[in-house]
Amino acid sequence: MALSLLVLTDFFQPADHALAYADALAGAIGAQLVLLHVRRDSLLDPEHLTGQVDTLNQEAIALALESLTRELVTPVVAEVAHGRVAEAVADALRRHQPALVVFGHRNTDAMPDALVSTAALDMLRTAPQPMLVVPVHTSPLIPHRLLLALDAEAFSLGEHAGLVRHLFDALPAELTVLHVGPDEASAAAGTAAAAEALERTGLALDLTTGLRTQSLVHGTPAGGILQVIASGEFDLVVLVARPRSFLGKLFHRSVTAHVLLHSPIPVLVLPAA
Known part of the structure; x- marks a missing residue:
């Protein structure tokens, strides 16, 4: 099985930066990308209260994914899942067995750590997996x-x-x-x-x-x-x-x-x- 990197996107700026970084890294190490968007359509999702959940319809999501993948250098498979992020990622891990999961990270310095909840932190708690967390202003340069x-x-x-x-x-x-x-x-x-x-x-x-x-x-x-x-x-x-x-x-x-x-x-x- 070819080496792959699983990248989560919600179409916000931090995810776009993470995808650009993952694209550069994948090219350097000979990997392919799996781009996953999770439609967080569960009413029990606490992020609905924070405004961090997108409300795009299926057609808009398809167009957004097409726009993102068109700019990538490395081979990519784009998927849409439904429900909670942790469950969708767990399913993608089982099917694709990626070497690495890549997350974007928005600036949370103004918030106490105890109040910060991100997909990366949740995943570390529930299903420890090698992961790369990319800050929002990171340039897509290959790390040396x-x-x-x-x-x-x-x-x-x-x-x-x-x-x-x-x-x-x-x-x-x-x-x-x-x-x-x-x-x-x-x-x-x-x-x-x-x-x-x-x-x-x-x-x-x-x-x-x-x-x-x-x-x-x-x-x-x-x-x-x-x-x-x-x-x-x-x-x-x-x-x-x-x-x-x-x-x-x-x-x-x-x-x-x-x-x-x-x-x-x-x-x-x-x-x-």
């Missing part, structure tokens, strides 16, 4: 400077390791491992442990650009990661999300959720096995 933010614990990506290895090989990427600690000693020790954990996965064995490391002292891991991102030295941040990140309300206080919500560059989230 990757920041891999890790804790000091060993990890495995299980069945998703092949996707990551393919990304590293196809881009090719300059990879920097970052660990954030509360003091210099713990930051340095954690960075060494994080690099060793990555090397044990075998994902860094064939890196033509080598593996760089960076440690940072900061009061919170998420704050430190965002500080490094703000330097402008990287164009993609990679996070390994532990299963404990998805436990109920605690997820909103996790490093993954905070970086995903506030990063100005795309975030690739990989669920640990």
